[in-house]
Amino acid sequence: MKDMTPEGYTTEDGRKIGGVVMEMKNISLRFGGVVAIKDISFDIRQGEIRAIIGPNGAGKSSMLNVISGFYHPQEGEIWYQGKLRPPMKPYEVAQQGIARTFQNIALFEGMTVLDNVMTGRIRQMKAGLFAQAIWKGKAEREEVENRAVVEKVIDFLEIQHIRKTPVSRLPYGLKKRVELARALAAEPSILLLDEPMAGMNVEEKEDMSRFILDVNDEFGTTIALIEHDMGVVMDLSDRVVVMDYGRKIGDGTPDEVRNNQDVIDAYLGVAHD
Numbered sequence: 001m002k003d004m005t006p007e008g009y010t011t012e013d014g015r016k017i018g019g020v021v022m023e024m025k026n027i028s029l030r031f032g033g034v035v036a037i038k039d040i041s042f043d044i045r046q047g048e049i050r051a052i053i054g055p056n057g058a059g060k061s062s063m064l065n066v067i068s069g070f071y072h073p074q075e076g077e078i079w080y081q082g083k084l085r086p087p088m089k090p091y092e093v094a095q096q097g098i099a100r101t102f103q104n105i106a107l108f109e110g111m112t113v114l115d116n117v118m119t120g121r122i123r124q125m126k127a128g129l130f131a132q133a134i135w136k137g138k139a140e141r142e143e144v145e146n147r148a149v150v151e152k153v154i155d156f157l158e159i160q161h162i163r164k165t166p167v168s169r170l171p172y173g174l175k176k177r178v179e180l181a182r183a184l185a186a187e188p189s190i191l192l193l194d195e196p197m198a199g200m201n202v203e204e205k206e207d208m209s210r211f212i213l214d215v216n217d218e219f220g221t222t223i224a225l226i227e228h229d230m231g232v233v234m235d236l237s238d239r240v241v242v243m244d245y246g247r248k249i250g251d252g253t254p255d256e257v258r259n260n261q262d263v264i265d266a267y268l269g270v271a272h273d
């Protein structure tokens, strides 16, 4: 990483990253007596691939759920596009342009790939039933636009050959790709990926890594992902937050966190004071 300024920085591979789009300030989240997140701050910048990693139970899913509005922290602030975000429901967060995937795939199994990806456009479907009834033209135009985006995403993620296949018949790796397609169909400003490589074989992981990089490159989408396998995110991410027992123990480029002694200890299972 070169020349980190408020306006942005240049990555090792020469990509230009912009200013801060989301800032988490002193976030704490408790479930009864369990402290899932303790006083964590970090930011996400325009166009970067940002990872949150950590061993099992570190608090990564909790953090993703805070960002996507599923959990509300007891303390701390979330700033999005320069504004303090009030507590919001997940659908309101989605309306602000933050789309996500789920660790345990959340697709409509009985529906085709195409129909599943179309559900990613619901936020853009403005013509309600009433408008459709009185103004067929508008609804038709909208449908054409939505289809165009969906077809582009389907082509891009190379799932044309299965577009009419019910999701229930697909192998795991392809289901994960369909989930990515559905999130991408929403044309999000920030794409949140919940353990995108979990349960995949080596080849599927390589494919998913390539698609994540291509999405970022082609659409300029800002991507934040959580993952507990440190290896897979190191080649992918521009900057990495490392969590352990609800705390942030590292934050920086992959090289910086790889050489951080606290991070090494956490992954080797060295006891903490």
Ligand SMILES: Nc1ncnc2c1ncn2[C@@H]1O[C@H](COP(=O)(O)OP(=O)(O)OP(=O)(O)O)[C@@H](O)[C@H]1O
Pocket (backbone or CB within 6 Å): 031, 034, 035, 036, 054, 055, 056, 057, 058, 059, 060, 061, 062, 063, 228
């Ligand atoms: N809904 C909940 N109710 C109670 N405790 C919870 C809840 N969700 C998470 N926790 C607890 O918060 C802590 C952090 O869990 P979290 O799932 O965020 O970690 P994680 O890093 O995502 O783990 P993993 O890699 O295993 O998914 C754990 O101690 C967990 O048991």
